[in-house]
Amino acid sequence: MNSKEIKQHDAEQEQIARALDAKKRKKRLIRLAVTVGAALVVLVALYLILRRCGSGERPSYSYDPLSEDNGEGFVSQSVDFDIFTDEEYADKDLGVNFYADNVGEYFTVDDLEYASYQARLFVEYFDAAIRGDGKKLNTLFTDEYFENDGRPIKKYPDRFPMQKIYAIKVEKTGVGKTENTVEGTMIYEYYKVSFLIKDNNGAFRPDLPEPDGGSIPLIFDVITLKGISKINRISQIVYNK
Numbered sequence: 001m002n003s004k005e006i007k008q009h010d011a012e013q014e015q016i017a018r019a020l021d022a023k024k025r026k027k028r029l030i031r032l033a034v035t036v037g038a039a040l041v042v043l044v045a046l047y048l049i050l051r052r053c054g055s056g057e058r059p060s061y062s063y064d065p066l067s068e069d070n071g072e073g074f075v076s077q078s079v080d081f082d083i084f085t086d087e088e089y090a091d092k093d094l095g096v097n098f099y100a101d102n103v104g105e106y107f108t109v110d111d112l113e114y115a116s117y118q119a120r121l122f123v124e125y126f127d128a129a130i131r132g133d134g135k136k137l138n139t140l141f142t143d144e145y146f147e148n149d150g151r152p153i154k155k156y157p158d159r160f161p162m163q164k165i166y167a168i169k170v171e172k173t174g175v176g177k178t179e180n181t182v183e184g185t186m187i188y189e190y191y192k193v194s195f196l197i198k199d200n201n202g203a204f205r206p207d208l209p210e211p212d213g214g215s216i217p218l219i220f221d222v223i224t225l226k227g228i229s230k231i232n233r234i235s236q237i238v239y240n241k
Helices: 003-053 109-114 117-131 134-138 143-150
Strands: 096-100 103-107 165-172 177-181 184-197 218-225 228-236
Touching (some): 096 117, 103 109, 103 117, 109 117, 117 134, 117 165, 117 184, 117 218, 143 228
Parallel strands (some): 096 165
Antiparallel strands (some): 096 103, 177 184, 184 218, 218 228
16 A cells, blocks of 8 residues: 555545544534433422422412302391200310410410410400301401402491301411511511311301301411501412322
């Protein structure tokens, strides 16, 4: 093989080598593109899952069960009916089981002097609801609750049918925060609230199963200022599917 043939052979080999390198680079780029694409798919899926699970954000307005169209089928009951004439209900437990900061306590209207501001709020709230005392009930909410971020909530009538509420459970659902205001130190806390209603008449929680069908817990945002606790917002609990 003369020098000219050798040079031609070397040139052909170099061309073949470049072609092979180009093919290898193309394969690497394809694998990289596939890997990046798969990673993006995973990231998007993860984002959607996390978004579905919720970021802890809730609507700025309250849930108002009385504004919902829940149909009919409730027990007919006049505003003058005394629910304590129902002996079966009179034997129910009407106290508030209150859990906060890993401590469980039990309160009735006779224990208010021993209750914290927050526990006292819930005892008074359920006592007013049981007695159908809308005038008292309205004093347990902040003005912001009724303004409801532009979606006004109607106040309870001074009197409404008494509620056969029992099996009350209130659980603090997280560490509260404090804020210094011109009026004093304001404490924000969140409570999961559940209870049952016997013979639901639909005047207080028409969203509950009727009758005695169970409880639909809600989250109550509670603000405490100068020794007085009030309900600032009520939210539904969204369960992930």
